[in-house]
Amino acid sequence: MGKESAKKGQTYTGYAAEGFISAALSGSLSGAAISACVQPLDVIRTRMQADATKNALSGAMGTFRKIVAQDGVRSLWNGTGPTIIRLSMGLGLQMSVLEGLKEALRWQHLRSADQEKGRHPERLTKLEAFLSGGLARTVAAAATCPFTVVKTRMEFTGSGQPVQGMVSMMVGIAKRDGAVGFFRGLGPTIVTNAPYSAFYYLFYTSLKERLQQHGGSQTTVNFSSGTIAAIAATLLTQPTDMLRTHMQLQLGGKGTALGLQDTWRAVVGGRMGHRALLVGVLPRALKRTLQTALVWTLYEELQPRLKQAFMKAE
Template sequence: MLCDPAQYEDANTRPSHQGSRLQVVTAGATAGLISRFVIAPLDVVKIRLQLQTHSLSDPFSRAGLPPNAPVYKGTLPTMRHILRHEGITGLWKGNVPAELMYVSYAAMQFTAYRSITVLLHGALGEHRVPKAVESFVAGAGAGAAATAATYPLDLLRTRFAAQGVDRVYSGLFRAVADIQRDEGARGFFRGLGPGLAQIVPFMGLFFAIYEGLRVPLGQLDLPLGSGDATAGVVASVIAKTGVFPLDLVRKRIQVQGPTRERYVHKNIPAYDTGAVRAIRMIVAKEGFRGLYRGLTVSLLKAAPASAVTMWTYERVLNFLVGNAAEEGAHKAVE
């Protein structure tokens, strides 16, 4: 999972009196929680499309599949298929580990970004690097730390979202116990390599575009009251497209292991030789388009996720800062 750097940019640029560390963490965690719930159905659709190796137009690619094997094509048809066969709760499969992941990830990312920025200021002293470089380093470090720390929850989210009518895991605790028993501790970190490999190119693309658009867009009268938010959405869409193949490979590696053939797609190939080999296998079997399955819904998800996160973060932080200031004024009067 990669959150937009614009979501925690203000944690560094906001003056200290406009948000303590605890207030920034609380606002970031709340924003992640609400944003995740809103975009959960799109996330389930994206994962289903990413894991699908067969196509609607090529019947030979579906050879050997059960007669009732789902064939997804497009965001809305996939959503309708899930609703028809699994009910509305099917669109929120994996939401519990995902909510835990988003809250933890957002809080850690905001905190790590701020801490790394402070460390850079202390280490470099008067020899300050350009703002774009500082943001890139802090953003990449924060993303890597948060990704590694919350990765088991990301893997659980993917496996639950990949379940069809026949459940692989009966619940979150049962899933943790089964993975530990059958796959060991390493099973919780399948696909971590491509997950971490996404971060540096994502941050590089993001900040190159974000810094170029932020100032000119800030001079315009835009929705959400902020050119930063709009620049963040545009930069996020372009950056996500650039690293999307790594995200798809990560998802497919996450469902490897003894349960691989029990998910909604029964024909997920075995990718046991690493991310590079997995990419070659996908291109050989599905073409370059195979690396971008689910891209459309991923991009559709980026805009509302960024908008909801930024909107919630700003308002929660302002609320917390306002309450703290009001309490301070009352104590001063007393």
């Protein structure tokens, strides 16, 4: 019995290491590949949320036309540099943390007496899936917050403001606000991203398990599950995304930085009232759905292949 347990432990350790590395690499590659494709939707979302505070909202298509007319088509890709860095780093970290949590929980399942009661050791419970997705994203969101701030500021450039590159934007933030400026809106960023990923991973794993029972290719199942899960998670976390944008753009009047409570009052105290919290939901839903579904589909294709390649290399 002791030898068998030791053998299992060695196998788990090796599997976890290979899974950790392949998850980090797959997440980084997936994020970098998809991010630039959906960046225009992020620019439109950011401008809409900024315009809402000035009572100048013109809808998604109106905002799109205004951006192109004022700043040209290229401005739709403002912030692409920090977006690629943020997503490749963030997703690599998120997927590796998630993979580590999944393997630790599965190992506990294997050692648990619950297996004897018919519990599938490879499957996480709904609570485990929810908490794992949320915790993994919390770590990634906190680590990449500086790039989120830079990305949001760059997406807002144009619209009567001078266009700045990523480096000059970072230098400007550092000079004006110091290190704290790179973590402006960290609270809403985590409050938006952690629940989004928690709900997403819960919905994704549940839907994937159900769809697999009805057949279909693995790629189709992954993409369908990812699309539905992304839409649901986006709608649930939209209000906190509006607060994050407001804080990171310092839209409290004359560039004033507001706290979360004052930001809430500023956003809902305008002409739109509480409806302002839903501004930008259409481009955000499209962006999140496309990005998340494509990233996870690509990740699910890459990660097993990379893990197998690492195992063969040994």
